[in-house]
Amino acid sequence: MSQYIQRSRPSDTTVGHVLREWRERRRLSQMNLALDAGISTRHLSFVESGRSSPSRDLLTRLAETLAMPLRAQNRLMLSAGYAPIHADHDFDAAEMAHVRTTVEAVLEAQMPFPALAVDSRWTLVRANQATMDLLTGINVEMLSPPLNVLRLSLHPQGLASRIVNFAAWRHHLLDRLQVQMTSSGDSVLVDLHKELASYPSPPPQKIEEERSHPLVAVPLELRVPDSDVVLRFISTTTMFSTATSVTLSELALECFYPADADTRAALLQQEIKGAP
Incomplete structure (x- = not known):
């Protein structure tokens, strides 16, 4: 899998793909990320594989643990079917x-x-x-x-x-x-x-x-x-x-x-x- 991502439409990828992408970028194993976020490794594995649908709160916690930029956090939320959590206006708006x-x-x-x-x-x-x-x-x-x-x-x-x-x-x-x-x-x-x-x-x-x-x-x-x-x-x-x-x-x-x-x-x- 490529180390770099396109700023494409969030709906083009699944929430599991986005999470795995950022976890690997931060060089974290599923176990390490799960421990840092206070969830079970099994639960994280299910989210990444698509066998479990994460809550908005869980995604917020994972995004903070991964130190994801705000744009990436919005992408994560959209990939799971949630509304973006951070405003994104043009500088001249x-x-x-x-x-x-x-x-x-x-x-x-x-x-x-x-x-x-x-x-x-x-x-x-x-x-x-x-x-x-x-x-x-x-x-x-x-x-x-x-x-x-x-x-x-x-x-x-x-x-x-x-x-x-x-x-x-x-x-x-x-x-x-x-x-x-x-x-x-x-x-x-x-x-x-x-x-x-x-x-x-x-x-x-x-x-x-x-x-x-x-x-x-x-x-x-x-x-x-x-x-x-x-x-x-x-x-x-x-x-x-x-x-x-x-x-x-x-x-x-x-x-x-x-x-x-x-x-x-x-x-x-x-x-x-x-x-x-």
């Missing part, structure tokens, strides 16, 4: 108005430093002006929606030629994507990883050379077009850990901070120039 206001406030507060919001597949949802300024001169086709942030970063017509420590940054992004796709089982991320890994890459020894820096994290080093100025950033990722909405649970805020005094000064100076 009226129901998400308060969330949009919060996200946009966070991005704006990050100025004059870059910040952006992406969904679980790294599609750009929102970005502040500092982020957009860094994309000046990029091939317009690369910036057409839906804009995938990882593709933009590593594509030869994207930011790749501007990233000074491209080998180390590429290695960092592919590693991060590998962890995410293994955890989520999303086949779209698998295809994205294959695509990004197929782009031209520097020799392996280049990675170690670029990682020998004094910072405690891999920086993003961007050369400003038509100049010798290099902006160096370290980044943080913020997730909404208490989200009960699928859309919000899959949203990530990526905030970039100056990794040295020169970068801070350059961005602050740019803000002064742009002030009315």
